[in-house]
Amino acid sequence: AKEPHLSPDGKSIVFVKNEGGRTNICLFSLETEEVTYLTKNEDYTQYFTPSFSPDGKRIVFSRLKDGQRDICFMCADGLGVVSLPNDGVDDRDPSWSRDGKRIIFSSDRTGIFNIYKLNLETKRIKQLTNVIGGAFEPSYSFDEKRMVFSSYSANGYDIKILEGEHDKEAGLGQEQRLPGYQVTRLSGERKNRSPIIPHLKVRDKIYPEQMRGADHRLQKTGSINNPEKEEEYPVRKYRPRIRPILWFPMGLSVMGYAQDVMGKHIFE
Template sequence: MIQLKMTSGDSGTETTINICCKNICSITRVLISKIAFVSDRDGNGEIYVMNADGSNQTQLTNTDVFVLNNAPAWSPDGQKIAFASTRDGIVNSEIYVMNADGSNPINLTNNSAFDSQPAWSPDGQKIAFVSDRDGVDEIYVMNADGSSPINLTNNSAFDSQPSWSPDGQRIAFVSNRDGIDEIYVMNADGSNPINLTNNSAFDSQPAWSPDGQKIAFVSDRDGIDEIYVMNADGSNPLRLTNNLATDSQPTWSPDGQKIAFASNRDGGLLEIYVMNADGSNPTQLTNTQGLSTQPTWSLFIRP
């Protein structure tokens, strides 16, 4: 048997062709993942996508100046991206969904409140998001078509940054209900909120590992924003980054082997980096004159 491997530089797709007895007996295509992110490299906050190695950076949104498009979130099947945008008014952020190539953006919330920070449920049926429609930032959940929004937190504190567990049973989030930003977890219906970090520092930006065993997060407990990881019950927090820069916005690769994040460690504006899940081997993915931030890794998708 002869085995041929062909790798596409644009997509990162590897096609393996096994040839035996002068016939092609099998063809295997490896699924890939991509990273969506936000950049103002063209003078406006727009959403981009790139391969996991930083190649093929492509602009998806293209809106008027002073419009901010941010907080991209992949659907579990990789076919769509939810995001927040002020395209309907600078003080009126709404949740939109578009195809993964940037086409067909649709307003899901269409509300006079400030709606932001969408997060897809693992089954693709729901989107959690943040809204101040009841007077203070709360976490809501709606159907993926925007219907039936429900307030999950219903608290006088500020609740934000929802992140679904991979099994869809729980949502991690940030709240200042105990006086300072902490990471909590609640059931997907909003019940049983539990403080995981319980620390005098500011803890934020939770991101579940794909196996549901860990949560990466950001904390200034050592004096500056760094990326940490803890067990899903809040135990054993470990610091992954350790430098004088600001490191934030962690997002896991779909195999759990790497974490992408934003950092200004090279002395300029925020850029996107990737490191091993233990914090080793940080590598810069973006390098432009503008800001690059808010990375979000897709699950494995078909190219």
């Protein structure tokens, strides 16, 4: 379990649960200690950073589906999932304003991750930062006069604060209107809120053969990509290296995960 967020009434926690490489958004009741699955992941969709709206009626989160990472909304009971228009950019790290009328988030709309604000009533979006490394994980202060975020540069990650009236930030262009969307409740009601157990599918993991001997190449040439002699390090086709992938019903497993600092490339 990771990325928990407490509901405004203090009665439940929304969080991301990882089971066998498959994530779901879940709700934990502090009164009954029951866990309810709000999503049913059947296609290796990845979920991130869920959080309640100030009134506790909605949840915003980011979702990686079919290679596209977008911001989504749903009702607090898991119904009515709607995403922002799929415009081919990477949107992540959403955070609510105090009145629940706006969200701030990180996006690479210009090729570099910066912080943006979306007005949920006017459907207008505006850039708030203009860094050259990357800006992530924004959050408003209680009075919304300051915004804190994680900034990436050649020195690594640092915490920075943006002061003043963000709507009047100079030199960052005009607001843009997003195509129409609406967060609505789907027809029908959830009759059974007991936990939903996702169906697991076995999937082959592919490992790059050419990474073998990387330490030797690094010592000799200073790079794992430049062998001394090409014939000494032939490149072979990728193929599965470990079988079986999973053991049932009980057993041990190993899973690997990596990504670059900008989140552009993710390996599993």
